[in-house]
Amino acid sequence: EPEVTQTPSHQVTQMGQEVILRCVPISNHLYFYWYRQILGQKVEFLVSFYNNEISEKSEIFDDQFSVERPDGSNFTLKIRSTKLEDSAMYFCASNGAYEQYFGPGTRLTVT
Amino acid sequence: EDQVTQSPEALRLQEGESSSLNCSYTVSGLRGLFWYRQDPGKGPEFLFTLYSAGEEKEKERLKATLTKKESFLHITAPKPEDSATYLCAVRRSDTGRRALTFGSGTRLQVQP
Numbered sequence: 672e673p674e675v676t677q678t679p680s681h682q683v684t685q686m687g688q689e690v691i692l693r694c695v696p697i698s699n700h701l702y703f704y705w706y707r708q709i710l711g712q713k714v715e716f717l718v719s720f721y722n723n724e725i726s727e728k729s730e731i732f733d734d735q736f737s738v739e740r741p742d743g744s745n746f747t748l749k750i751r752s753t754k755l756e757d758s759a760m761y762f763c764a765s766n767g768a769y770e771q772y773f774g775p776g777t778r779l780t781v782t
Numbered sequence: 783e784d785q786v787t788q789s790p791e792a793l794r795l796q797e798g799e800s801s802s803l804n805c806s807y808t809v810s811g812l813r814g815l816f817w818y819r820q821d822p823g824k825g826p827e828f829l830f831t832l833y834s835a836g837e838e839k840e841k842e843r844l845k846a847t848l849t850k851k852e853s854f855l856h857i858t859a860p861k862p863e864d865s866a867t868y869l870c871a872v873r874r875s876d877t878g879r880r881a882l883t884f885g886s887g888t889r890l891q892v893q894p
Contacts, residue, residue, distance in 0.1 A: 704881075714871075762826070769813075771816075773828075774825050
């Protein structure tokens, strides 16, 4: 069964460093998303991406964040200068119709 | 602002003891209500989508129902492997909006 994959599973970085989280969405899906979940809190929407552009973003998704689809399979989230409060699980999701299918997540730890 | 409230926060059941989880929502035009299962340290796993009041969906021991204000996830004769956090999420009907708004989840523990 097709699934969303994410790498790395765990990323540790120092405050102020740039990180890139990678995702491979399900192959025939057209919509891609990033969500995050701070430990013990709700899953929060960050951004959606369709037809090579951002279609929707939340207040969390400020200038420190960017997304890209560099080729036909990968979808990336870049955090330009990480802060302690960026520590969270980051989930990629994709969908073709309505249901969004989530990847296993990348645990980002900022020290 | 869309709001999703789930109750109870945590639920402990004995194997075979049926129960229901609640998801109350406030959204300006519901496009869909989604149930997910999340195991510790993992991503949400899709279970059901409900689109309109009165709709019901079933999968094994789970049954989801929807009214105009809330959804229930009924668990019949649960097994220990049903232990997980169950998340409810809504999508608004605005054109171009696909973001899901999640509740905090119900943490279910089923004891053998």
